[in-house]
Amino acid sequence: MTNKHAALSQKFNEDEPRVNWHDKTLWFVRQKRDKAANTIPEWEDLREMASQIKFNVLSNLDNYLEEFELNAKANGVIVHWAADGEEHNKIIHSILKKHGISQMVKSKSMLSEECHMNEYLQKNGIEVIDSDLGERIVQLAEEPPSHIVMPSIHKKKEEIGMIFHKHLGSAEGESDPQVLTEIARHHLREVFLTRKLAFTGVNFAVAETGEIVVCTNEGNADMGVHLADVHIASMGIEKIIPQRKHLGVFLRLLARSATGQPITTYSSHFKKPRDGKEMHIVLVDNGRSRQLGREDFRNSLKCIRCAACFNTCPVYRRSGGHSYHTAIAGPIGSILAPNINMREYADLPFASTLCGSCSNVCPVKINIHEQLYKWRQTLVKEGHISASKKTGMYLMNSVLSSAKMLKVSGKMGRFMMRLAPFIVNNPLNKWYRQRDMPEAPKESFKEWYEHNKKKHE
Amino acid sequence: MNSREKILASVKKNKPTLTELPEINFPLKDENLLEKFSNIAASSGSLVVPVQSHKEIKAILENKFAIKDKRVFSSVKGLEDIQDGSQDGLPHSFHDLEMAIIESQLAVAENGALWIQDDNLLQRVIPFISQHLSIVVSQEDIVENMHEAYKRIGDAKYGYGVFIGGPSKTADIEQSLVLGAHGARSLTVFVVNTH
Numbered sequence: 001m002t003n004k005h006a007a008l009s010q011k012f013n014e015d016e017p018r019v020n021w022h023d024k025t026l027w028f029v030r031q032k033r034d035k036a037a038n039t040i041p042e043w044e045d046l047r048e049m050a051s052q053i054k055f056n057v058l059s060n061l062d063n064y065l066e067e068f069e070l071n072a073k074a075n076g077v078i079v080h081w082a083a084d085g086e087e088h089n090k091i092i093h094s095i096l097k098k099h100g101i102s103q104m105v106k107s108k109s110m111l112s113e114e115c116h117m118n119e120y121l122q123k124n125g126i127e128v129i130d131s132d133l134g135e136r137i138v139q140l141a142e143e144p145p146s147h148i149v150m151p152s153i154h155k156k157k158e159e160i161g162m163i164f165h166k167h168l169g170s171a172e173g174e175s176d177p178q179v180l181t182e183i184a185r186h187h188l189r190e191v192f193l194t195r196k197l198a199f200t201g202v203n204f205a206v207a208e209t210g211e212i213v214v215c216t217n218e219g220n221a222d223m224g225v226h227l228a229d230v231h232i233a234s235m236g237i238e239k240i241i242p243q244r245k246h247l248g249v250f251l252r253l254l255a256r257s258a259t260g261q262p263i264t265t266y267s268s269h270f271k272k273p274r275d276g277k278e279m280h281i282v283l284v285d286n287g288r289s290r291q292l293g294r295e296d297f298r299n300s301l302k303c304i305r306c307a308a309c310f311n312t313c314p315v316y317r318r319s320g321g322h323s324y325h326t327a328i329a330g331p332i333g334s335i336l337a338p339n340i341n342m343r344e345y346a347d348l349p350f351a352s353t354l355c356g357s358c359s360n361v362c363p364v365k366i367n368i369h370e371q372l373y374k375w376r377q378t379l380v381k382e383g384h385i386s387a388s389k390k391t392g393m394y395l396m397n398s399v400l401s402s403a404k405m406l407k408v409s410g411k412m413g414r415f416m417m418r419l420a421p422f423i424v425n426n427p428l429n430k431w432y433r434q435r436d437m438p439e440a441p442k443e444s445f446k447e448w449y450e451h452n453k454k455k456h457e
Numbered sequence: 458m459n460s461r462e463k464i465l466a467s468v469k470k471n472k473p474t475l476t477e478l479p480e481i482n483f484p485l486k487d488e489n490l491l492e493k494f495s496n497i498a499a500s501s502g503s504l505v506v507p508v509q510s511h512k513e514i515k516a517i518l519e520n521k522f523a524i525k526d527k528r529v530f531s532s533v534k535g536l537e538d539i540q541d542g543s544q545d546g547l548p549h550s551f552h553d554l555e556m557a558i559i560e561s562q563l564a565v566a567e568n569g570a571l572w573i574q575d576d577n578l579l580q581r582v583i584p585f586i587s588q589h590l591s592i593v594v595s596q597e598d599i600v601e602n603m604h605e606a607y608k609r610i611g612d613a614k615y616g617y618g619v620f621i622g623g624p625s626k627t628a629d630i631e632q633s634l635v636l637g638a639h640g641a642r643s644l645t646v647f648v649v650n651t652h
Contacts (some may be wrong), residue, residue, distance in 0.1 A: 025631075028632070029632075042483055052476070052478070052479040053478060053479065055476045056475075056476050056478045058472060058473060060475055062465050062468040062469045062472065065464075066465070075616075081461040082460060083460040083464060131639065133629040133630070133638060134627075134629035137630075150632075152629055152630075155631075157630050157631045157633070160630055177630035177633035177635050178633075178635050180630055181627060181630065181635040184638075185637065185638060185639060188639060192639070193552060209612075217626050217638065218625055218627050218639045219585045219638065219639045219640025220638070220639045222581070222585045222619070223586065223639050223640065226580070226586075227548050227549060227586075237464065237468070242478060244612070245607045247603070248481065248602075248603035248606065248607045249481065249604075252603050259628075261622075262497055262501070262567060262569065262570075262622070263568040263622045264622065265501075265621065265622050265623050265624070265625055265626055265640070266622070266625075266640070267620040267622075268617070268618075268619045269615070269617065269618040269619060270617060271615060271616055271617060271618075272616035272617070273616075274581065274616070274617075283464070285463075285464045285467070289467035289468045290467070290471070292467075292468060292471040292472055292473075298473065
């Protein structure tokens with residue numbers, strides 16, 4: 001089986017200057033996160049607190065879900081439950097049909113990407129317009145988002161200008177971000193003023209009060225919802241937090257971790273629909289309760305979707321979100337996706353150097369790098385590994401577990417590298433593709449030690 | 458078994474052993490809250506204007522935003538006469554709103570944000586649909602951080618509430634910051650100190 005991530009990243013890396021630009025851009029966001037975190041002396045305590053709150057949530061999830069539903073219903077909200085993506089999409093469609101609405105305005109929802117909601121609705125004659133600027137750009141470009149917070153981080157302004165020229169009537173060659181944003185503002189304002197149904201995601205859902213919180217910088221969630229007759233908000237069941245006051249902890253961590261801002265421009269708390277209007281919340285499982293049962297991987301459900309792990313990951317920075325071929329890319333995506341489909345996403349936990357930077361920046365202290373390692377073991381046990389890798393690992397194991405074998409192969413390797421370097425310095429050696437092989441030392445450490453030990457005795 | 462029952466049963470079966478909730482207890486730093494609020498709000502793109510009266514606010518709005526000829530909404534007690542145009546309440550009718558002036562009873566120093574509840578608003582869309590937004594808050598209503606803010610909010614029974622931390626913005630095009638994505642293009646915060 002081919003390693004999809006490796007093949008896709010190879011393609012991405014054909015344009016080295018572009019990869020360097022992508023890398024630099026994302027690292028800059030990581031640096032903004034560091035700056036923001038350093039302004040909070042109690043940052044590490046906040047992380048620990050958030051982690052403990054989320055542990056409690058996972059350990060009491062069924063009760064919190066029932067509490068949330070009860071309180072949301074008391075607020076006049078209609079609550080739905082969807083076992084998987086297909087059921088979720090059918091529920092959304094049925095609400096649209098009930099109201100005779102065929103046009104929907106959407107603000108960012110990674111869950112809807114996971115459920116492939118847009119395609120489903122479009123196939124059923126519903127027009128869906130993404131109102132987050134980054135999402136609108138990739139929607140017009142007919143691509144999936146490459147980052148969960150900055151969906152079109154992979155696109156240059158000239159490319160965006162071309163997309164807007166083609167679809168929104170901007171001048172050819174226009175690439176000024178200010179001008180392009182103004183064009184998008186006018187185009188989407190028309191959409192907000194005419195759509196009767198608005199769909200949003202959920203950043204946090206409060207069990208104690210039945211309210212949901214949506215965080216945006218653009219104000220698109222609010223523009224859509226406050227002008228619509230029907231609001232549908234979809235959420236993964238793990239988005240629950242116990243009490244309203246816990247929002248204080250998470251809202252202090254979220255934007256700082258995601259973009260380095262002290263808070264997003266808008267943190268909107270939706271509790272009741274406007275008079276005479278409708279509000280729906282759809283609770284989605286889609287593999288989450290199964291992940292909850294995996295002792296090694298359940299902590300991945302603590303995720304608050306900030307993407308700090310993406311921004312720091314050297315592999316993500318230099319391979320891009322599309323190389324992960326899944327709705328949520330990066331380190332967190334690599335430990336969530338195999339739960340959804342082990343065969344399809346077996347390549348992802350291997351798309352890592354296990355450097356641990358992700359775990360270091362995660363605001364809720366998910367042990368991402370440890371889970372990446374554990375997933376590798378699970379995937380190999382389940383047989384989701386290529387024959388060549390399997391053979392390679394067996395060979396390495398036999399060499400590394402025998403002192404004699406190690407001595408002999410080491411000596412042979414050093415000899416060959418010194419006398420016939422073309423044996424390793426050629427395109428067949430994957431390690432040679434973008435780097436020079438190291439100079440082979442004359443002796444192994446063991447040989448040097450034996451030699452020098454005698455000298456100094 | 459419907460999906461609700463299936464999901465709850467699956468969660469119940471798979472959840473780990475119960476762990477405790479932590480206590481939220483961060484000591485306050487006793488800083489100059491107005492200064493901190495002003496600095497952070499400014500770096501988020503807001504304009505912070507300390508004033509001593511509502512008369513000052515009116516003068517500044519008329520000079521800086523030339524509101525005399527434009528549609529204005531005000532829900533601030535003492536600034537009702539700034540309003541222009543019908544305020545009949547349908548959200549779409551505010552599409553040509555140039556300036557909205559609303560009140561807040563809570564501001565947060567650590568992030569420059571102000572808390573607005575739906576009882577401060579005639580229509581929820583007003584702070585977003587208006588081209589420009591002004592918020593009036595009392596200096597004594599500035600708290601240090603979000604924990605203090607939620608203590609103040611308590612169990613308020615709003616239908617909708619929002620923390621507004623600056624003008625609408627986006628950096629989706631090559632990380633270039635642009636103000637005025639879909640919401641208000643500017644945020645002016647009038648901090649009233651009547652002492």
